[in-house]
Amino acid sequence: AQKITQTQPGMFVQEKEAVTLDCTYDTSDPSYGLFWYKQPSSGEMIFLIYQGSYDQQNATEGRYSLNFQKARKSANLVISASQLGDSAMYFCAMREGKQKLVFGQGTRLTINP
Amino acid sequence: EPEVTQTPSHQVTQMGQEVILRCVPISNHLYFYWYRQILGQKVEFLVSFYNNEISEKSEIFDDQFSVERPDGSNFTLKIRSTKLEDSAMYFCASSVTFKATPQYFGPGTRLLVL
Secondary structure (H helix, E strand, C coil): CCCEECCCCEEEEECCCCEEECCEECCCCCCEEEEEEEECCCCCCEEEEEEECCCCCCCEECCEEEEEECCCCEEEEEECCCCHHHCEEEEEEEEECCCCEEECCCEEEEEEC | CCCCEEECCEEEECCCCCEEEEEECCCCCCEEEEEEECCCCCCEEEEEEECCEEEEECCCCCCCEEEECCCCCCEEEEECCCCHHHCEEEEEEEECCCCCCCCEECCCEEEEEC
């Protein structure tokens, strides 16, 4: 069974618009962490934002925010005021139990000028 | 800003050869990881390492793989007898703890097995 599901294989957004990338997860562990990473065409994995399962407030990091809906098991990434440099693959990941991260299939985001 | 570094950036090897991929984690981090990403696919966990021993490993991490922290700074992944299907990007990552902290990834080593 898929632990992390990203249903949008690709998204196209106009520059300066906000964009929401969807992520749903599946776990029975009450303690878990959710992460978003950006992978540009150069290949590196860049950490963007983290949300813990016990965190009361949604995480924010600059233009990135995480819309955490625990009952729905969703952890959507919101990028405000998108820029051309935001074009990349975006991966949602979950730390469950011990240390390993389980990744989704990713969403390829393209920002159009 | 401190970062995880990996060498080499690219490696081409013949099937059956041994390869060693090297990583220097962020200096105050205690947990180290290897992940791989086959071209066009999602990132997969291989192994985590803490206090000089493996703390968790995946089914992928079989007897042909090993990890080592030979000194105070380097963290290595050895593949003893490479197979064609080992061709992938290999990422090293590190974190301060394993709970509420992110894992920071290195730039990756792209391994091609011919």
